[in-house]
Amino acid sequence: MTNDYDVVISGAGLAGCTAAILFARRGVRVALLERRSDPHAYKPLCTHSITANAHPVLDELGLIPELEEAGALHNDARWYTRWGWIEPKSAPQGPALPHGYNIRRSTLDPLIRSRAARTPGVDLLTGHRVTGLVREAGRTVGVRTSTPQGDREIRARLVVGADGKDSAVAKFAEVPTKVHENTRFGYLAHFRDLPLRGGVGQTWFLEPDMAYAFPNDDGVTVLAVLPDKKRLPAFREDLEGSFLEFVRALPDAPPIDSAERITKFIGTVDYPLVTRDPTAPGIALVGDAALTGDPLWGVGCGWAFQSAQWLVEAVAPAAAGRGDLDRALVGYGRRHRRRLRGHQAMAVDFAKARPFNPGERLVFSAAARDESMARHMYMFAARLIGPVRFLNPAALAKAAAVNIRYRGAGVPPAR
Structure with missing residues (x-):
């Protein structure tokens, strides 16, 4: 088989462009497909926030100067709860809290797509809609597309689905998918x-x-x-x-x-949470195609950047023909599940539109009353720590001590 490219990526949004840029910098030949023809197209339904976990990826991409020149703001945060406002602040004499950026997708998407199009080794092909997969010997070896010039087949060692929660790549590959109801609109x-x-x-x-x-x-x-x-x-x-x-x-x-x-x-009125296996033979999924979270947490953009980086780090040599691609994909899938499935499980539970559970009441109330607990919550909201560390015994013990002290001062608990 002669490959047209090493990697073909469906979707020139945040995850797809990030993967394309990072792959190409490692010598991988990339076809970046975008079904829309307008280079300024963007995703309107979004929190427009990039959590701090993605900051290292933005730095590797070299996008931070462009983001700040475009007016992106540091996404500092405060949260209202029944116990009052949680207002994270840096520790006295400590480093500043890590930050991400708030920037509208109408600004961000064209910016990163332009960066991808200028990257040597990336061919940005707009107006290319994936209509099927090319399969041989039980694995995917390319895609079929519909273009303004007619149908086209593009072959590659690896097909990447970066095409959102309704991923056509995942659908055509029959990737196992779990859909979880979101009882908020x-x-x-x-x-x-x-x-x-x-x-x-x-x-x-x-x-x-x-x-x-x-x-x-x-x-x-x-x-x-x-x-x-x-x-x-x-x-x-x-x-x-x-x-x-x-x-x-x-x-x-x-x-x-x-x-x-x-x-x-x-x-x-209906935005379910979607969890998919992030890999299949010859296929990898990134961004919302692999895992669609609840938009109320504002984590989708950050995870799009991160998952694209994880994929490239795991499979770039194999995608260029210098290693075992299937083995590399196993490594990416393992990392993706380890880093994100715990977050997703908590989000799925909270999407039931329920009040806080006892553990959440304990931590949120303490975070509204104690600066160090507020910083701890900020680190979790920024997805710089995972659920296990967020709710570890030491954190829960500290939260309990904060609340006991608070009530011991004669302040009645909020209902």
Whole structure:
């Protein structure tokens, strides 16, 4: 078999472009396919936030100067709970808290796609929609595509699905998939001149409803509401009125009535969480194609960057013909599951639109009362530590001690 490329990637979003750039820098020949023809196309339904876990990937890509020049903001955060606000701050005399970036996808997607297109070894092929897979001897060896010039077959050692939660690559390969119900729905819009306390992102845990406001580039704030589906009939009757009413009722609500809404309300009434096997013979999945989390946590962009980096680190030599590709894919799949399945399990459980469970009450209440616990929660929210470390015995013991001290001071517990 003669390969057209070493790797063909379906989807020129964050994960696909990251994988293409990093593969090509390691001498791998890449075809980067994008079904849309517009080079400025972007994903509108997104938190528009890159968690701090992706900072090393952005640094490796060399994107940080461009992001900051484009107006990306450090995604500092504060969270409202029934015990008050959790406001993480750096430790006295300690290093600054790690950060990611808030930047609109309308800015970010064209930026990284342009970087990929300029990378030697990457062929960006727009207007190419994957319509099937080429298979030989039980493994995938390429893709079939529909293009403005007609149908085309592209062969490669490895096919990468970076084509989102409804991945065509995963569907055609019949990759095992688990779909988990999300019992919240969500709508968002962009507002200009919407001041936020401290100028930082804010999230409201209302048990079970959720909301967030993230400041972005060009003075634009992304404001989203994620209520329990029990509230859906009222929202459907009057989307704008229900959205505004929901925001006005938030504790310390941002002054939405004085801000300018610059986009329509967009959202979804059904956004399930999706977990797939990240590999199959001749195939790897990255980003939302491998694992689609709950948008309320704002982790999708960060995991798109990370999973693409993990894949390249695991398989680049084999993809270029210098190793055992199947063995390399096993390594990528193992790392992906080890790093993300615990996070996904917690998100799946929380997507049931339930109040906090006892462990969450313990940690969240302590984080609202103690700076070190607030930093601990920040590290988890930034996905710099996993669930095991977040809820380890030492952290739970400290949270219990904080709450005992607080109640011992005569302050009644919040209900």
